[in-house]
Amino acid sequence: MTQAKKTKLILISAICIIVLLLIISVAQIVSINNKQRQLENQQIEIDRLNDELNYYENQNKANSSSEEDKDAYDDKNGDIEIIVGEE
Numbered sequence: 001m002t003q004a005k006k007t008k009l010i011l012i013s014a015i016c017i018i019v020l021l022l023i024i025s026v027a028q029i030v031s032i033n034n035k036q037r038q039l040e041n042q043q044i045e046i047d048r049l050n051d052e053l054n055y056y057e058n059q060n061k062a063n064s065s066s067e068e069d070k071d072a073y074d075d076k077n078g079d080i081e082i083i084v085g086e087e
Helices: 003-076
Strands: none
Touching: none
């Protein structure tokens, strides 16, 4: 091989390697972007589910609080006796 052919071969190889690295870099950037979008969507879904969970937990606390209030009322007036039906 002559010196000119070796130089062309090295130059073409270098250009191919650079193009291949650019293609790989673009593919990785696209992949990272897709994963970020997926993570953002999952975070939105997690936030929505947490909001629902908090809503239902607050509903249960409100219901149990009203039952505790009834129990507390009964405990406060434990010495009162109501007799129904006797004369």
